Amino acid sequence: MTLINYIVTSLLGFIKGLGNSGIFLFQSLFRLPVRPKEAMRLYVRQVYSVGVMSLIIIVVSGAFIGMVLALQGFSILTSYGSETAVGQLLALTLLRELAPVVTGLLFAGRAGSALTAEIGLMKTTEQLSSYEMMGIDPLRRVIAPRLLAGITCMPILSIIFAAVGIWAGMLVSVEWLGVYSGSFWGSMQQAVQFDRDVINGLIKALVFAVAVVWIAVYQGYECQPTSEGIGRATTRTVVLSSLAILALDFLLTAAMFGDF
Amino acid sequence: MEVYIEVNNLSFYRGERAIYEDVTLQIPKGKITAVMGPSGVGKTTLLRLIGGQVLPDAGTVIVDGVNIGEASRRQLFEARRKMGMLFQSGALFSDMSVFENVALPLREFTPFDATMIRDIVLMKLQSVGLRGAADLMPSELSGGMARRAALARAIALDPDLVMYDEPFAGQDPISKGVLVDLIKQLNSAANITSVLVSHDVEESLSIADHVCLLSGGKVILAGTPEEVRASTDERVVQFLQGQSDGPVPFHYPAMSYQEQLLERE
Numbered sequence: 001m002t003l004i005n006y007i008v009t010s011l012l013g014f015i016k017g018l019g020n021s022g023i024f025l026f027q028s029l030f031r032l033p034v035r036p037k038e039a040m041r042l043y044v045r046q047v048y049s050v051g052v053m054s055l056i057i058i059v060v061s062g063a064f065i066g067m068v069l070a071l072q073g074f075s076i077l078t079s080y081g082s083e084t085a086v087g088q089l090l091a092l093t094l095l096r097e098l099a100p101v102v103t104g105l106l107f108a109g110r111a112g113s114a115l116t117a118e119i120g121l122m123k124t125t126e127q128l129s130s131y132e133m134m135g136i137d138p139l140r141r142v143i144a145p146r147l148l149a150g151i152t153c154m155p156i157l158s159i160i161f162a163a164v165g166i167w168a169g170m171l172v173s174v175e176w177l178g179v180y181s182g183s184f185w186g187s188m189q190q191a192v193q194f195d196r197d198v199i200n201g202l203i204k205a206l207v208f209a210v211a212v213v214w215i216a217v218y219q220g221y222e223c224q225p226t227s228e229g230i231g232r233a234t235t236r237t238v239v240l241s242s243l244a245i246l247a248l249d250f251l252l253t254a255a256m257f258g259d260f
Numbered sequence: 261m262e263v264y265i266e267v268n269n270l271s272f273y274r275g276e277r278a279i280y281e282d283v284t285l286q287i288p289k290g291k292i293t294a295v296m297g298p299s300g301v302g303k304t305t306l307l308r309l310i311g312g313q314v315l316p317d318a319g320t321v322i323v324d325g326v327n328i329g330e331a332s333r334r335q336l337f338e339a340r341r342k343m344g345m346l347f348q349s350g351a352l353f354s355d356m357s358v359f360e361n362v363a364l365p366l367r368e369f370t371p372f373d374a375t376m377i378r379d380i381v382l383m384k385l386q387s388v389g390l391r392g393a394a395d396l397m398p399s400e401l402s403g404g405m406a407r408r409a410a411l412a413r414a415i416a417l418d419p420d421l422v423m424y425d426e427p428f429a430g431q432d433p434i435s436k437g438v439l440v441d442l443i444k445q446l447n448s449a450a451n452i453t454s455v456l457v458s459h460d461v462e463e464s465l466s467i468a469d470h471v472c473l474l475s476g477g478k479v480i481l482a483g484t485p486e487e488v489r490a491s492t493d494e495r496v497v498q499f500l501q502g503q504s505d506g507p508v509p510f511h512y513p514a515m516s517y518q519e520q521l522l523e524r525e
Binding site: 035038122125126127129130132133134135136137 | 311313333337338340341343344345347348349351352353354364365367368369410413
């Protein structure tokens with residue numbers, strides 16, 4: 001009985017949380033600050049904070065993943081005598097899967113956790129209450145710019161990740177392992193379709209971006225206003241975002257590429 | 261007496277614990293009302309109920325004719341624009357300088373140009389003695405300075421109602437004196453309704469026109485400072501004289517001290 005109680009209570013709590021966070025997302029997305037100049041200033045500031053500041057980790061990770069892919073791909077493809085297809089392998093793997101997924105995971109760790117901690121600390125130090133008492137809606141002033149900045153930045157970061165990965169993979173396979181550059185780029189050009197691979201990869205990145213930023217700002221806004229509460233909320237952001245990205249990736253991949 | 265805030269049969273619970281049970285009180289317009297009582301009695305909660313940050317479980321809170329519990333989000337934000345609140349921690353926005361903190365409500369809700377806003381901000385900062393600290397960030401201020409900067413922000417729009425949550429805590433004697441004068445001046449010059457939550461008996465009674473003493477989730481006395489001073493109610497006397505023994509327990513409810521010390525697993 002206790003177990004059933006626990007399961008039902010947890011399930012109801014989950015559904016309630018999902019409903020609350022859905023209302024929260026809806027209310028935030030359509031509430032940018034009233035003055036356009038101020039809205040732009042807040043948005044640009046957040047683009048710098050969540051987007052530009054995430055560039056280093058995205059570029060470095062993209063480069064190493066591209067290099068590792070090229071090495072692994074070359075060693076396997078060589079045994080079939082088709083090492084020239086390494087360009088195709090690199091591009092498809094990065095564009096379809098690794099760029100959006102790894103960017104999402106890194107973005108959740110770097111920007112998502114920072115967003116949760118920042119908003120949580122604003123709550124703890126009564127800054128959110130202060131906005132409310134001033135008659136300024138914190139959803140408008142604090143949450144909306146962060147949501148929109150995160151949602152617009154992550155797909156761009158994903159494109160940068162894929163571009164850097166392909167470039168780094170090219171350096172390893174063409175400059176180091178001696179794959180003919182014409183074959184490398186030719187096989188890539190032949191295999192990659194703009195709508196099927198590039199656009200679908202971007203759609204994935206956009207969906208992951210919504211999930212990560214939504215989870216991050218909601219966890220910050222709803223956290224217990226204590227140092228322990230902020231710590232828990234930050235951990236929850238990273239865990240839930242990572243799980244959401246992996247689950248959504250499976251669903252999106254099945255929908256986009258499941259027509260065998 | 262014209263009433264600005266009317267609290268009728270208010271009940272408010274935190275979990276199982278009743279903070280207020282069937283409380284009725286009135287806050288007069290244009291006067292300074294001091295809300296006093298022991299720690300944990302719910303003084304800050306009362307300010308949050310007036311501001312609509314928490315809603316009553318029963319009863320009504322009516323501020324300037326607006327029933328806060330039934331107001332829509334939009335009505336609530338409109339009502340709050342006529343209120344200024346000084347938080348206990350100051351709650352300055354940590355990503356803005358002192359100047360920007362005070363300028364924010366002016367930029368949001370007035371059509372004034374940058375020069376006008378600058379002048380108003382400097383005037384407000386001058387009144388709290390922080391004009392020279394306009395360019396400092398909140399992290400560079402002491403606790404007392406942060407509270408004064410927050411007060412300048414709370415009065416930036418010349419609100420009809422200002423709520424002060426422990427304004428004297430952590431202030432040095434000079435700042436305390438300046439704050440007492442400032443609250444008094446604000447009230448008389450601009451006919452502001454002030455609600456002052458404080459433990460500082462002498463400072464509060466010296467400037468208040470009306471006092472509400474809370475204890476055990478009830479209003480135990482509402483009247484003028486003279487009436488409070490003349491009261492023979494044991495709870496009032498205990499609070500005013502700071503006695504540990506009396507009807508208001510100092511200790512949180514617990515089992516017998518002796519029994520607990522002798523208790524073994």
